[in-house]
Every structure is written in C-alpha cells, then in structure tokens.
Amino acid sequence: MSHQQIDQFAHRLDKGVRDSVLGGSAAGTEKRRQVLFGDLPNADSLRALAGRIKQHTLEHLDRYLEAAEERLIDNGAKVHFAWDAASACQQVETLLRERGVRQVTKSKTMVSEEIELNRHLAEKGFDLVETDLGEFIVQLDGDHPSHVVKPIIHKNRSQIAKTFERCGLGDYNDDPETITRRAREYMRRKYLSAEASITGANFVSAESGRLCIVTNEGNSRFGLAGARVHIALVGIEKLVPDDRSLSLMLNLLGRSATGQNLTVYTEFIRGPRQPEAISGPEEMHVIFVNAGRTETLASDCREILRCIRCGACMNVCPVYRQSSGHAYRSVYPGPLGAVLSPLLAGSARFAEFADLPKASSLCGACNEVCPVDIPIPDLLLRLRDRAHREHAPAAFDDAPNLKPWAMLAKSPAAWRMSLRAANMLNIVPLGFLPFGPLGRWTSQRTLPSWRGGRYRQWAAERKKQKNNPS
Ligand code: SF4
Known part of the structure; x- marks a missing residue:
C-alpha cells in the first residue's frame, strides 16, 4: 500500500464520519487541556517525569519483567509468555479449552486487537462478548475500533441505534440512555453465564505484581466478579517499576485520555481470589505478549x-x-x-x-x-x-524533486513571481496540471486551492496601517 491512500481515504470519507471524528477529537483535546492544566500547574514537568520513569523501565525491561513474574507467582497467579500473536491466541485457547470454558467476557484490551483474538476464538467455537460499550458496538457491526480510547468515535448515535435494531436489541431508538440500558441488560446476562473473563492491564507494577486496570463502565469488574478464570493479556511494555509510579501514571492517563481527574473505575489486582474473598476468579493467568516489542x-x-x-x-x-x-x-x-x-x-x-x-x-x-x-x-x-x-x-518514488523549489526559495524576486504564477493554478483544472514527475504525485492527491501570496499582502497592508493609523 502506498502513502497516498491516507489522502485518498480522507478524500472519500463520508461527511458524517468526518464530522463525528472531528467533533469527538476536538472535544477531547479541549477537555484534556482544561482538566490537566486546571488541576496540575506543573503538568509539563509531570509529563517529563512520567516519560523518564517509563523510559527507565524499558531500558531495564528484562529485570522488571523477571521481578513482575516472581511477584505474580508469589501472589498465586500463573505467568506465561507469548512471543507472537499466534502463540498468544493459542495460549488463550488452550487455557479456556483445558478448563472446559465456552462462554467468555472480555474488557477492552488493545493487545487483543493486535493479535485478533476475537476472530481466533470465534473460529474455534467460543462465545466471547465484548463488555466495553464501544467495543461491543464494534463487535456487533463486525467493524474495527478507530481510536484507542473511543473505539466508535467514527459512529453517531443513529448508526448505533440501527445496529441495535438489526441485532435484535430493541426497536430503533437513538436515545443514548436507552442504548446504554439495552446494552447493560444484554451484558448482565452474559456476565452471569461467563466462566472466564479476559482483560488487559494498563500498568503492571514490577514491585508488587499488581495489575492496574481502568475502565469507565466498571465492565472489567463485572466480568471478573462472576468468572472462575481470569486471563490478562499484557504487552511487555506495560510495566512500571513500583506502586508509587502508578499514582503519577493514573493522574496523567485519565486527564489525557478523557479529561477526567481519574478514570471512573480503577482496579488493582494482585492475584486470584483469596480464601476470605466472597467473589472473584479462582485462577489468574497473566500472558505477557511480545509481538514485535x-x-x-x-x-x-x-x-x-x-x-x-x-x-x-x-x-x-x-x-x-x-x-x-x-x-x-x-x-x-x-x-x-x-x-x-x-x-x-x-x-x-x-x-x-x-x-x-x-x-x-x-x-x-x-x-x-x-x-x-x-x-x-x-x-x-x-x-x-x-x-x-x-x-x-x-x-x-513519487516524491517531487525539491531542487527547483530550493532555487526559488533562495531568490525573493523569483519567489514573488512564482507565487503570482501559482495563483494561475486555481483557474487550471488540476487534472491537466500533471506532467512529468509532478503528474504521478498529483494524480493520487487532492490539492487544495492555491492560496499563496496572501501573507505578503496581509503583512504589507498591516505595515501600511501601522504607519498611517488614521
Ligand atoms: S496515545 Fe497517548 S501516550 Fe501514546 S503516544 Fe499518543 S499521546 Fe502519547
């Protein structure tokens, strides 16, 4: 595939999708700015500190991975390592099969998307339901997430209502509360019947072996409450050195991701259910996934x-x-x-x-x-x-030769002339523009109208106004 396809994809994008993505991402950015800088005056130094902590962990990943493995085993969990996607999927399948599990719930984990776990388990006859609302809608639609936090940022509520109607989750109704209630009712039945629950982990503390999982819907808690087996799929880069680092990471994660002070549900899981606990999985398996890391x-x-x-x-x-x-x-x-x-x-x-x-x-x-x-x-x-x-x-291969541009840029007079000449492009249909190497380049791109020269005009007028304020 060539890089032009991102341009072409954008050009062909449905206006409704573009509006949803633009609106959702712009709102997310604004919320982040308000909450992060409103709450944390030293946010930038905290970002730098978090970067150093993660970088340090990566530089000593072998040591921290071993430490996390030891702690998890001490806590009663079983630890597995998967070199690639195929091995990770196979390990999950084997764990489920050996325990006679067919019904599985899963909370959001990007690494499971990477390894295409859902497809693998569906092909092997397992009944897996996504419990994050966005991922659930993606699953119903046979779609793919288009954002790491908001998987359905590209969809509007009318599309979601149609999906629910098509999948037998009630008549068309695009009221967000109704949609959420219907999803909740459906999922609660699944939580009760599932024998295993698959999660990811946002962070793993090498010091304590604690898995830290954040969700906004509490779905991973529900999944784990009823299941007898917990399988956590974790990319090996998810480690942090100690529990103390978790507070910094969580403070930055919630604010950066959704503009919340903290994600609504934050779970810390050290191992399987303890004898005194009233619920929770009897077995916990952590699969550290490499897959190119x-x-x-x-x-x-x-x-x-x-x-x-x-x-x-x-x-x-x-x-x-x-x-x-x-x-x-x-x-x-x-x-x-x-x-x-x-x-x-x-x-x-x-x-x-x-x-x-x-x-x-x-x-x-x-x-x-x-x-x-x-x-x-x-x-x-x-x-x-x-x-x-x-x-x-x-x-x-199709990158344009920039030498002529460099020649023009070196001479102010030639640059001015070229800007005037370039304005002619707006009256020439761009389909006729291509010739020579430029042809290949423009044939796969959509050029906006030429607007060159306006800055100079604006600057000259501004200068005139300044010198002559009346
Ligand atoms: S997803 Fe967040 S943490 Fe990851 S690269 Fe982007 S801004 Fe950084």
Missing part, C-alpha cells in the same frame, strides 16, 4: 513503547481528524500508529506500513500532549529515513 525496543524508536494508550495524540492530530482511524490500516491510528504500526510489524512487514510515518505535518502537537513525553515527530522522521534507506524506496 523486543524488536521495537532494539530500534532507535524505542521511546514509542512508553505509550500509555491515552489517545491524546490522535485527538490533536490534524491528519487523524481529517482521515479517521481506519485510514491507518492498523490497530493503532494517529501519530501513535504512524510510529508503532510499522515497528510492531517487524522487519519482514515493515514495508507494508512504511508510508504511515509520512501521514504527519510534523506540527509537533502530538509531542506536546503526550503524557509520557514521547518525541513523536523525531520518531516519524527516523522512520521516514529508515523507510527510504532500507525497506520501501518505492513508497518514496
């Missing part, structure tokens, strides 16, 4: 593994807002996905996603909002360079 860790873009999946970078990204998450052709959209997807794909499949790092204006907004201070624009540039050098020169 060690290769990413060995790369010069390892900082991306600090990510705590808050979604703030996609909310603020002008490319994401115009193109939606599905344009990125991978589980992780937006600036996060533009870096992480090519890396997790590994060297063998890097070329498939090598165009994604080009889907950025390099405005730097993603770095400014990132709660763990990931230098995303730098990583995008490194990946562009790598793609050009090693893997996908074809993806760059």
Whole structure:
C-alpha cells in the first residue's frame, strides 16, 4: 500500500464520519487541556517525569519483567509468555479449552486487537462478548475500533441505534440512555453465564505484581466478579517499576485520555481470589505478549513503547481528524500508529506500513500532549529515513524533486513571481496540471486551492496601517 491512500481515504470519507471524528477529537483535546492544566500547574514537568520513569523501565525491561513474574507467582497467579500473536491466541485457547470454558467476557484490551483474538476464538467455537460499550458496538457491526480510547468515535448515535435494531436489541431508538440500558441488560446476562473473563492491564507494577486496570463502565469488574478464570493479556511494555509510579501514571492517563481527574473505575489486582474473598476468579493467568516489542525496543524508536494508550495524540492530530482511524490500516491510528504500526510489524512487514510515518505535518502537537513525553515527530522522521534507506524506496518514488523549489526559495524576486504564477493554478483544472514527475504525485492527491501570496499582502497592508493609523 502506498502513502497516498491516507489522502485518498480522507478524500472519500463520508461527511458524517468526518464530522463525528472531528467533533469527538476536538472535544477531547479541549477537555484534556482544561482538566490537566486546571488541576496540575506543573503538568509539563509531570509529563517529563512520567516519560523518564517509563523510559527507565524499558531500558531495564528484562529485570522488571523477571521481578513482575516472581511477584505474580508469589501472589498465586500463573505467568506465561507469548512471543507472537499466534502463540498468544493459542495460549488463550488452550487455557479456556483445558478448563472446559465456552462462554467468555472480555474488557477492552488493545493487545487483543493486535493479535485478533476475537476472530481466533470465534473460529474455534467460543462465545466471547465484548463488555466495553464501544467495543461491543464494534463487535456487533463486525467493524474495527478507530481510536484507542473511543473505539466508535467514527459512529453517531443513529448508526448505533440501527445496529441495535438489526441485532435484535430493541426497536430503533437513538436515545443514548436507552442504548446504554439495552446494552447493560444484554451484558448482565452474559456476565452471569461467563466462566472466564479476559482483560488487559494498563500498568503492571514490577514491585508488587499488581495489575492496574481502568475502565469507565466498571465492565472489567463485572466480568471478573462472576468468572472462575481470569486471563490478562499484557504487552511487555506495560510495566512500571513500583506502586508509587502508578499514582503519577493514573493522574496523567485519565486527564489525557478523557479529561477526567481519574478514570471512573480503577482496579488493582494482585492475584486470584483469596480464601476470605466472597467473589472473584479462582485462577489468574497473566500472558505477557511480545509481538514485535523486543524488536521495537532494539530500534532507535524505542521511546514509542512508553505509550500509555491515552489517545491524546490522535485527538490533536490534524491528519487523524481529517482521515479517521481506519485510514491507518492498523490497530493503532494517529501519530501513535504512524510510529508503532510499522515497528510492531517487524522487519519482514515493515514495508507494508512504511508510508504511515509520512501521514504527519510534523506540527509537533502530538509531542506536546503526550503524557509520557514521547518525541513523536523525531520518531516519524527516523522512520521516514529508515523507510527510504532500507525497506520501501518505492513508497518514496513519487516524491517531487525539491531542487527547483530550493532555487526559488533562495531568490525573493523569483519567489514573488512564482507565487503570482501559482495563483494561475486555481483557474487550471488540476487534472491537466500533471506532467512529468509532478503528474504521478498529483494524480493520487487532492490539492487544495492555491492560496499563496496572501501573507505578503496581509503583512504589507498591516505595515501600511501601522504607519498611517488614521
Ligand atoms: S503516544 Fe502519547 S499521546 Fe499518543 S496515545 Fe501514546 S501516550 Fe497517548
């Protein structure tokens, strides 16, 4: 696939979808700004500190992973390691099969999306229901999430009401409360019958082995309350050194993700149910999933593994807002996905996603909002360079020759003349513009109307006004 497809995807995007994505992401950005800076005057230094903690954990991942494994085993959990997606799916299947489980609930976990667990378990005859409302709607529609926090940011309530009607969850009704109530009634029956519950983990403390899981609907609690088996799928980068780090991460996560001081439900799980507990799974299995992470860790873009999946970078990204998450052709959209997807794909499949790092204006907004201070624009540039050098020169074949531009930019007179000439483009149908190498480039892009020269005009008028205020 070539990088033009993000442009083309955006160009073809249904207006309703574009409006939903734009509205949802802009609202998320504004809420984050108000809550983060309203509550935490030193938010930027906390972001830097969180980044250093995560980076330190990554640099010593072997040590922290061993420590977490030991603590979890001490706490009564069983620990497994999965090298890749196939092995992770197989391990879940085996655990369920050996315990005679057919009915499963699952709360939101991005790593399960990565490994396509739902598809695998459905093919093997398991009855799995997503319990996060957004993921549940995605499941009913046979769709894919388009945002890491708001999986259905691309849908409006009328579409959701139609889905519910089609799936036998009541007559058409697009009242959000009704939709939520119907989903709740459906899920509660599933909670009662499920024998196992699958979760992810937002963080794992290497000090105590505590899994920290956050949800806004309490769905992972419901799932775990009735199940006898708990399987947690955890990317190996989810570790933090100690319990103390959790408070910093949680304070930043809720505010960055949804503009909440704290996500509504925060669970800390150390192991399976203790003898004195009245509910909870008798067995707990933690599967640490690699799936491309060690290769990413060995790369010069390892900082991306600090990510705590808050979604703030996609909310603020002008490319994401115009193109939606599905344009990125991978589980992780937006600036996060533009870096992480090519890396997790590994060297063998890097070329498939090598165009994604080009889907950025390099405005730097993603770095400014990132709660763990990931230098995303730098990583995008490194990946562009790598793609050009090693893997996908074809993806760059159509890049225009910038030498003529450099010549013009060096001469103010020539630059002015070129701006005037470029205004002519607006009266030439762009379909006739292409010739030579520019042709290939423009044939797969939608050019906006040329607006060059206005800044100079504006600056000249402003100067005139200043000199002559009357
Ligand atoms: S890269 Fe940063 S801003 Fe983007 S989802 Fe991850 S933690 Fe959030």
